Amino acid sequence: PGEEEHESRIGVSTKLDLFTYPWSITKILTRSDLGHLSRLLVQTRLAERYVMPFLDEASRSEVIGNPEGLRVSVWDCDTNSMHRLVFKKWATSNSYVLINHWTADFVRRRELAAGDEIGMCWDSFYSRFNFSILKRAPAPTIIVQDHADVAASRS
DSSP states (O other), X not given: OHHHHHHHHHXXXXXXXXXXXXXXXXXXXXXXXXXXXOEEEEOHHHHHHHTGGGSOHHHHHHHHHOTTOEEEEEEETTTTEEEEEEEEEETTTTEEEEESSHIIIIIITTTOOTTOEEEEEEETTTTEEEEEEEEOOXXXXXXXXXXXXXHHHHO
């Protein structure tokens, strides 16, 4: 404790983090993220904390003020593939979204389903989003009964 206090006073640290969890934006997908709306909704507080401060002024203006949004690269860390989407703020709902090819490039290609958990983060070095599927939703259980079992249960 004394060492940490001393380090804090002089503005240094000898503490070493061996691993930092990279996924600052996590989401359990819902049907609306996967359906006909063709967009991934990003929570406002997460976008404003983990993405917007790292964009230059011109890019922030594109996200917020341009109806077309900002074209961004999205690196799929699981498949080592790059995709181009549009990141924008919807003025009507005050929400941030990723649109244009979300359904084709992620939902269909990666076979995303409601309940899957995804992770994303803004990579300032490459000026792109990094994307990964963190957890797949459990597959629904299908119960198959033998015809004889059904007949026996009715007797």
